[in-house]
Amino acid sequence: MDDAAFMFACPGGDQASENPLSDVIAIPPSPSSLKSLFAAQVAERYSPPRAIFWEGDPATHVFHLLEGCLRVYRTMEDGRRAILCFSYAGDLLCLSACENYLFTAEAVTPIRFRRLSRHRFNDLVEERANLRFQLHAEVGREMKASQDQIIRLGRTAAEERVATFLLNVAQRADACMMAPVEVEVPFGRLDIADYLGLTVETISREISKLKHDGLISMNGPHRIVLQHLRGLREIARTEAGHEQKRQTNRGPHA
């Protein structure tokens, strides 16, 4: 599965910020990773459903999520909501340049995170080519994740979206993905629905269908066991291929 469906992931392993010994003492000795820039900041704790910032507010800070998970969403005037992604422990938030936050980020579980003023973050990143490179790469990953989401919302059926979603959550938690995997799904059905562009009822029905077909089983609505990964992947064949068999839609000047 090469589908990085969640934005803001930081697959490039890096435990620096979890290992204060290397950075907290004195002046950070030339930090080697974006996350280590946060090491000196105090960790804050929020309980759900508290937001760490709101869509439209001046984008004053950058964040590093240490524990728990977040929903990242935008809303329309009439209240419709789209969840852009979920953020997990280890993720960085708000790396993209913008005047105001483009979305709201709200705790789904109790979270722990650090913040850094955007000015300071920018200054620190500017100091080292290494960090600039990491930042650019990270934003590139976010772009890819957004594009995956665009394909999914525009061109796949409910069943495919739910299967893909489950596989992605599983991969988040358990990178190896061998035997039947039990996944913790901390978000509610409404969150999943707003993420996949569907309704709660449809999510529930699709999950029930997968359960009925023996592809998954459940221990309560928030613990789902993926019994038959191959079958799920079959359904979730959302992945972009590279052939170009389809008729080309010539422009009027062709």
Place this chain on the structure above:
Amino acid sequence: MDDAAFMFACPGGDQASENPLSDVIAIPPSPSSLKSLFAAQVAERYSPPRAIFWEGDPATHVFHLLEGCLRVYRTMEDGRRAILCFSYAGDLLCLSACENYLFTAEAVTPIRFRRLSRHRFNDLVEERANLRFQLHAEVGREMKASQDQIIRLGRTAAEERVATFLLNVAQRADACMMAPVEVEVPFGRLDIADYLGLTVETISREISKLKHDGLISMNGPHRIVLQHLRGLREIARTEAGHEQKRQTNRGPHA
């Protein structure tokens, strides 16, 4: 209208690459804009429906589109296609960091563009803080555009999408947007459909409906006159607001 629906736009006015006098002579005297980095490159011409690069190919170059327009898309194994955005004259392409191109970019009209090797582009950008800043800002705009698209595909009806699309194309062409605007829509209905996550028939029907309601009129399928901007905006009220009236969907740990 604060909705930058098309990625890779470069609203930050900059005609440097269109004014060769300033940059082509001798060594670029400390370039002040990303686009001016391309000034020394030869301009290539492609006819539709030729692609300038393919999804999955090694991402060797960065591009500056001088004339014409492109469709930028990804395809799935089974041939389903999603157009991520359209690119217009002036736009930069492939600014995000990635090993391989994430999408195919294909001429819709005859195009003229310049290319620059990614290595060289990176080196040049690295030299000047100003350019690094511009690059980051530009990628941020792309992110916002992708997120707009995610909301649209996940949470709006066909009518809204088509109205928004027309308004966006119009704004591209004519920034002031006062009186009835005649827009040139160079892409075919299939392109619009794959961009909006709909089918050709639905596009055609929605356009007919708008025509019937007097909101637009047409001079052939590729020239659409927006007669009643206010009405269109009414329909297209896709814009994200910032209120948070909706019930919060508490996580299980709340």
Place this chain on the structure above:
DNA sequence: CGGTCGGTTGAAGCGCATCAATCCAAGTGG
């Protein structure tokens, strides 16, 4: 002039939304 391609329009069907009822777990107050 027939053939092709893009666009439009009609008819029928289906997938998901909507509306509504029920279930269940957790919380609350008597």
Place this chain on the structure above:
DNA sequence: CCACTTGGATTGATGCGCTTCAACCGACCG
């Protein structure tokens, strides 16, 4: 400790919006 409440999840019944299938039209082209 139990009656009552509350909110999320599930399931069923119905409806609608968009897709699908199909026919037709007009422009362009060989």
